Amino acid sequence: MVDENSFASGRVPRVVIVDDHRLFRSGVRGELGDAVEVIGEAGDVDSAVRVIVEHQPDLVLLDVHLPGGGGVEVLRRVLAKHPEIRFLALSVSDAAEDVIGVVRGGARGYVTKTISGKELANAIVRVADGDAVFSPRLAGFVLDAFSATDAPPMDPELDRLTQREREVLRLIARGYAYKEVAKELFISVKTVETHVSSVLRKLQLSNRHELSRWATARKLV
Amino acid sequence: MGSGLARHLGIDPVVARLALLALSTAGIGIAVYITLTLVVPTEPETTDPSDPLDVKARARKKGRDISQLLAYIALATGMGVLFLLFGGVFDPLLWFLVFGALGGTILWQQANAAQRDEWVASTPFRGRKGWARTGAGVLLVITGVIGFLAFQQQLSDARAGLTFAIALLSGIALIAAPWIVGLVRERDKERRERIRSQERAELAAHIHDSVLHTLTLIQRRAEDPREVQRLARVQERALRSWLYQRPADAETTVSPALERVAAEVEEAHGVPIEVVCVGDCPIDDGVRATLQAAREAMVNASKYAGVDTVAVFGEVEPDEVLVFIRDRGEGFDLDDLPADRMGVRGSIIGRMERHGGNARIRTAPGEGTEVQLRMPRGAETR
Numbered sequence: 001m002v003d004e005n006s007f008a009s010g011r012v013p014r015v016v017i018v019d020d021h022r023l024f025r026s027g028v029r030g031e032l033g034d035a036v037e038v039i040g041e042a043g044d045v046d047s048a049v050r051v052i053v054e055h056q057p058d059l060v061l062l063d064v065h066l067p068g069g070g071g072v073e074v075l076r077r078v079l080a081k082h083p084e085i086r087f088l089a090l091s092v093s094d095a096a097e098d099v100i101g102v103v104r105g106g107a108r109g110y111v112t113k114t115i116s117g118k119e120l121a122n123a124i125v126r127v128a129d130g131d132a133v134f135s136p137r138l139a140g141f142v143l144d145a146f147s148a149t150d151a152p153p154m155d156p157e158l159d160r161l162t163q164r165e166r167e168v169l170r171l172i173a174r175g176y177a178y179k180e181v182a183k184e185l186f187i188s189v190k191t192v193e194t195h196v197s198s199v200l201r202k203l204q205l206s207n208r209h210e211l212s213r214w215a216t217a218r219k220l221v
Numbered sequence: 222m223g224s225g226l227a228r229h230l231g232i233d234p235v236v237a238r239l240a241l242l243a244l245s246t247a248g249i250g251i252a253v254y255i256t257l258t259l260v261v262p263t264e265p266e267t268t269d270p271s272d273p274l275d276v277k278a279r280a281r282k283k284g285r286d287i288s289q290l291l292a293y294i295a296l297a298t299g300m301g302v303l304f305l306l307f308g309g310v311f312d313p314l315l316w317f318l319v320f321g322a323l324g325g326t327i328l329w330q331q332a333n334a335a336q337r338d339e340w341v342a343s344t345p346f347r348g349r350k351g352w353a354r355t356g357a358g359v360l361l362v363i364t365g366v367i368g369f370l371a372f373q374q375q376l377s378d379a380r381a382g383l384t385f386a387i388a389l390l391s392g393i394a395l396i397a398a399p400w401i402v403g404l405v406r407e408r409d410k411e412r413r414e415r416i417r418s419q420e421r422a423e424l425a426a427h428i429h430d431s432v433l434h435t436l437t438l439i440q441r442r443a444e445d446p447r448e449v450q451r452l453a454r455v456q457e458r459a460l461r462s463w464l465y466q467r468p469a470d471a472e473t474t475v476s477p478a479l480e481r482v483a484a485e486v487e488e489a490h491g492v493p494i495e496v497v498c499v500g501d502c503p504i505d506d507g508v509r510a511t512l513q514a515a516r517e518a519m520v521n522a523s524k525y526a527g528v529d530t531v532a533v534f535g536e537v538e539p540d541e542v543l544v545f546i547r548d549r550g551e552g553f554d555l556d557d558l559p560a561d562r563m564g565v566r567g568s569i570i571g572r573m574e575r576h577g578g579n580a581r582i583r584t585a586p587g588e589g590t591e592v593q594l595r596m597p598r599g600a601e602t603r
Contacts, residue, residue, distance in 0.1 A: 094461075114493075136532060140497035143536075147500065173497045174545045174591070175532025 006129045007058070013128040016040040016055060018048040018074060019063040019090070024113070028061065028090075031117030036124055044068045049077045052085065059128040062107060064091035064098045075105040088127045090120075096141055104204055109133030131193045132200040139172040142203055158206040161199060168195045321365020327358035431459055451491040458484055475508055475542060476501045479535045482516045490523035493530050500537030502598065508542055510576040511596040517568040518546040518592040526550025526590060542596045549589040555582060569594075 007013045015036045017025050020043045029038050040055045042048035045068030052060055052074070060078075064071045071089060078085055089107040091098060099110050108127045111120065112135060123133040134142070146161050161169070164185075171181045178196075182189045367383065435456040442448045476498040483494040502508070515533070522531045528550040536543045565582065569592060573580040578596035 136495060136497045136534065140499050140534070143499045170534075170536070173499065173536075174534040175495070175547045175549075 007125045012037050013058040013124055014039045014055070015059050015061060015124065016042065016048075016052055016057040017061045018042045018052075018066065018071070019061070020044060020066055021063075024063075028120070032121055032124070033117070035121035045070070045073050045077075048074045052078050053082065056082070057085065059124055060085060060087045061124070062087050062089050062102070064089055064093055064102050071102050071107070072105040075102070075107060079106045086127050086130070088123060088133065090115075094137055099138055099141055100145065100203075103138070103200070106204065108200060110138045111135050112137070126193075130197075132196045134169070134172050134196055134199075136173045136175050139169045142199060143169050143173065145203075158202050161202065165195050165199050168192055169199060172196075317365045317368030319365070320361045321369065324358045324361025324363075324365060327354055327361065427463065431463075432456060447491050450493070451488070454493055455488055474501045474503055475512075475535060475537055478504060478512055479515065479533065479544065482512055483519060483533055486516060486519040486523060490520065492523040492528065494519055494523070494533055495530060496533045496535070498535040498537075502537045502542065505599065507576045507578060507596045507598070510572050511542055511544055511578060511594050514569045514572050514580060514594050515544045515546060515592075517565075517572075518594070521565065521592075522546060522548040522550065522590065525553070528589075538598075540598055542598060544594040545591060546594075547589065547591040552584045552586050552588045552590050554586055555584060 012034070013036050015032075015038050017028055017038060018041070019025050019028075022043065025041050025043075032038070036059075039057055040051040042051045043066075045066050048060075048062075048066070060074075062071045062074060066074065071087075071091075075087060078087075087107040089099075089102040089110045090113060091102075091110070092113045093099075094112060103110055108130075109123060109132055111123055111133060115123070115135075126133050142161075143166065146159075167185060168181055171184055172178075176184065178189050178192045182192045185192075435452055439449050439452050442452065479498055480496045483496045487494045504512070515535075519531060519533065522528070526548040528548045530548075532545075532547045534543075534545045534547075569582075570580045573594055573596065576596065578594065580595070581593040582590065583593070584590040
């Protein structure tokens with residue numbers, strides 16, 4: 001199931017950490033230890049884009065709030081030329097507009113800074129392998145956003161979650177790990193990952209303006 | 222009246238009266254006098270007549286009465302001259318003079334000292350009333366001036382004069398406008414600065430009262446990681462709710478109420494509780510019972526599970542409200558619940574069933590615990 005080149009098989013992902021707090025960057029570095037190879041750091045949008053383009057990391061740990069335009073700006077400028085680089089958003093903010101904004105900007109996952117080092121390392125490996133990482137909170141947001149309106153969807157393929165996807169998200173929101181979700185629904189972990197990736201794709205591609213409106217209307221959690 | 226005008230213009234009252242008298246002979250003084258009487262704000266009565274100390278002041282007032290009498294005489298003289306000159310009150314020229322004077326007075330009154338504060342504090346012609354008054358004043362002055370010119374000389378001469386005047390005024394406006402605009406902008410900027418510095422001061426005060434205190438406490442309790450974590454969580458929550466203030470009706474719906482319950486349990490037991498809530502609805506009796514049961518489940522998880530975090534998920538569906546409380550702790554065997562854990566049966570399962578809902582507890586030793594609460598919406602009205 002795990003292919004030889006994936007990070008889950010033991011290869012160490014090369015990571016750039018982008019955060020405007022130096023203290024936090026060194027803290028994350030220390031917590032991650034040998035699980036990843038940190039090849040660069042940056043503290044604002046311009047230097048982040050420079051460092052990322054220069055080092056071509058497997059994954060970027062990206063803070064949402066950055067001087068110079070925020071994480072969304074880094075995503076926009078890097079992904080335009082290097083769509084293969086993966087981003088995991090990391091923030092103290094739980095505000096819906098930040099979470100949804102950065103995921104729609106192209107991040108493949110969102111975790112809060114209170115996450116433990118071990119969980120963060122797992123999340124990094126998962127995102128570096130191309131999967132999506134949903135925190136319980138993000139799962140809750142997505143459920144909320146996709147059920148926020150009764151209006152008929154413009155594109156049913158993108159604007160609606162399948163029953164199975166909703167079940168997966170609901171379990172994630174309840175605090176279940178992917179493995180536990182799989183066990184609960186009698187499906188494989190790989191299938192859970194597929195569902196989550198599909199939800200991520202819908203979240204990023206759906207044009208439903210209710211999504212962004214919902215996110216701005218709901219200021220905090 | 223002459224003295225009032227004198228005070229307004231800041232000149233000697235005698236000069237003002239003499240000027241009025243002189244004008245009266247030309248007729249204008251009368252118009253000015255009448256309009257002044259009508260529109261100039263009356264002086265506030267500063268002295269209390271019943272006050273015995275004010276006798277002196279009243280004596281002084283008598284002196285003023287004499288000059289007032291003089292003014293009336295001047296008025297009468299002026300009127301007489303005017304009638305002689307124009308032959309009656311129906312002469313249009315007189316009325317144009319009155320118009321002009323009236324408008325001028327209104328405009329002057331706008332600049333009254335009492336209103337000067339408003340001028341400084343806000344846009345000059347604040348309010349509809351101010352605009353109407355100013356507009357009326359300008360209109361009257363223009364009517365008066367044009368009418369006067371038109372009747373005094375040939376109309377064509379008047380037009381030439383008018384063109385000249387307009388050109389002159391435009392020139393002055395061109396010169397003065399940037400300066401006035403600059404002044405207005407400057408004032409707006411100052412006001413914004415003031416508001417900003419007030420906000421900064423408020424923020425500084427808040428940070429000082431809350432965050433700095435907590436940081437001090439944390440340094441003093443550094444040897445107790447649990448307490449440090451508890452303090453940090455409490456402060457984080459307080460700061461968050463301060464930064465992203467919730468709407469006023471916060472406590473009447475499920476989502477904020479669930480978060481409040483979690484916050485209270487967290488503060489009491491020191492175990493972080495992460496709440497995720499999807500959808501929202503008003504609180505009814507069934508929901509209230511669900512919240513109480515959820516609290517009991519959170520307390521149990523915090524006290525007995527031996528974990529460092531509890532996950533709570535609330536979901537409002539069209540026909541039911543669901544709450545899940547999950548920990549990854551030791552778990553337990555439902556069949557041999559210790560006697561002191563009867564809270565599970567009474568406070569959680571029993572309470573939910575009494576209100577038409579149900580509770581399921583999934584647990585096994587070593588596998589953690591999940592309490593599932595389910596309450597149909599509007600259960601009791603059915």
